[in-house]
Amino acid sequence: xxxxxxxxxxxxxxxxxxxxxxxxxxxxxxxxxxxxxxxxxxxxxxxxxxxxxxxxxxxxxxxxxxxxxxxxxxxxxxxxxxxxxxxxxxxxxxxxxxxxxxxxxxxxxxxxxxxxxxxxxxxxxxxxxxxxxxxxxxxxxxxxxxxxxxxxxxxxxxxxxxxxxxxxxxxxxxxxxxxxxxxxxxxxxxxxxxxxxxxxxxxxxxxxxxxxxxxxxxxxxxxxxxxxxxxxxxxxxxxxxxxxxxxxxxxxxxxxxxxxxxxxxxxxxxxxxxxxxxxxxxxxxxxxxxxxxxxxxxxxxxxxxxxxxxxxxxxxxxxxxxxxxxxxxxxxxxxxxxxxxxxxxxxxxxxxxxxxxxxxxxxxxxxxxxxxxxxxxxxxxxxxxxxxxxxxxxxxxxxxxxxxxxxxxxxxxxxxxxxxxxxxxxxxxxxxxxxxxxxxxxxxxxxxxxxxxxxxx
Numbered sequence: 367x368x369x370x371x372x373x374x375x376x377x378x379x380x381x382x383x384x385x386x387x388x389x390x391x392x393x394x395x396x397x398x399x400x401x402x403x404x405x406x407x408x409x410x411x412x413x414x415x416x417x418x419x420x421x422x423x424x425x426x427x428x429x430x431x432x433x434x435x436x437x438x439x440x441x442x443x444x445x446x447x448x449x450x451x452x453x454x455x456x457x458x459x460x461x462x463x464x465x466x467x468x469x470x471x472x473x474x475x476x477x478x479x480x481x482x483x484x485x486x487x488x489x490x491x492x493x494x495x496x497x498x499x500x501x502x503x504x505x506x507x508x509x510x511x512x513x514x515x516x517x518x519x520x521x522x523x524x525x526x527x528x529x530x531x532x533x534x535x536x537x538x539x540x541x542x543x544x545x546x547x548x549x550x551x552x553x554x555x556x557x558x559x560x561x562x563x564x565x566x567x568x569x570x571x572x573x574x575x576x577x578x579x580x581x582x583x584x585x586x587x588x589x590x591x592x593x594x595x596x597x598x599x600x601x602x603x604x605x606x607x608x609x610x611x612x613x614x615x616x617x618x619x620x621x622x623x624x625x626x627x628x629x630x631x632x633x634x635x636x637x638x639x640x641x642x643x644x645x646x647x648x649x650x651x652x653x654x655x656x657x658x659x660x661x662x663x664x665x666x667x668x669x670x671x672x673x674x675x676x677x678x679x680x681x682x683x684x685x686x687x688x689x690x691x692x693x694x695x696x697x698x699x700x701x702x703x704x705x706x707x708x709x710x711x712x713x714x715x716x717x718x719x720x721x722x723x724x725x726x727x728x729x730x731x732x733x734x735x736x737x738x739x740x741x742x743x744x745x746x747x748x749x750x751x752x753x754x755x756x757x758x759x760x761x762x763x764x765x766x767x768x769x770x771x772x773x774x775x776x777x778x779x780x781x782x783x784x785x786x787x788x789x790x791x792x793x794x795x796x797x798x799x800x801x802x803x804x805x806x807x808x809x810x811x812x813x814x815x816x817x818x819x820x821x822x823x
Contacts, residue, residue, distance in 0.1 A: 378685045383669060403556075412562060415553035416551075427549050429547065435539050440536070446540075448725070449500065463745045467479065469755065484750055484751070488569065490502075491550075491571065492520055502574065507541035513750050521550065521557070523554070570593075593731065594737065594741055596731070599621050599628045600630070603691075605692075606635065619664070624659075683705060688708055689709045691712065693705075698714045709733045771783040771809070774786070781807070788806055
């Protein structure tokens, strides 16, 4: 890991973090080409992409329901029990996120409110490359089901031999996925965004994927809803001198083993801890079956930040804005209020990040690449739409019409003012002459030229 030392009020910068940044232009261009091809040629283009990129293409993209349900019989009982525990705890957490419609009535009788409606359909993308992710099936499907989405489909790439993981299919069965399609990559995003002969389109696409999946999601965004443009996984561990270096090393490796592009950050006020953690990594990583991926991530994307004060350490965390943050230090709970930017915060030495990945309950689909400065974890709210409801009485109209007409005049929108002015006249018990509408739009009491402020040019 590369070490950055901050002293005398120095602040961490984005340049210190060695992040991969935005999607490369060549990746965006390739993804856009795939999406356009699928949009034009449908299933034929999807098949071509599957054979080219996955090495396999099933006769039917739709996985038979009996195969999905049958996967429950293929997995070990202990895995099914663990998955059931995770499902129940994830559902319990997300049930608390569900928003309800609400309405309020003013004294003049006008009713205002919000109508909350779930999207009709959603697609969950589940990666299937370097590893299988049944946990992602649960994390992305359950919030949609809690929100009330009627049709939840899963897209996931088959292996080169044409198989799908029974673990992933069992998770789909347990989570209540309605349709499963054996297709991945940018072509899967295009298919669910625009529809093909055999894959109906959806209204929202969620879930992580590789750079081409992320690029395709960015490209189709606007034509269909997306959750986020997810980048490589990342973790930041704030550790003090009393932290166990082996535990900290394992926590960093838990993200590094996802992807060679994963970013791992260690923030501390104890420079000696960095060396102890490095030694622990060397002892542990050689035993990992994912040693190459883990080493590449830590060597190329790992950064240790040494600060001279705890305040500077917290400031560094807020600059990093990590996907996962572990507070592995004394009075960790006391620091919680000072953390502004993080996707998920694991408080105290017992709060291992993998607990959040699998069973704790909060979602593990989180903002990456510093987007935690403004973005949220995936939740029920991602699958719900809000419609404002406005219902006026004559009394309410009369109360608000003058202010509305005044603002409309300032914006120069005559028909806006007229729309309210006509109703105002009717609410007052009068009539109007369409040939003399101008006074109804802009009464004398609010007429006037719009003032401007002079600038030096």
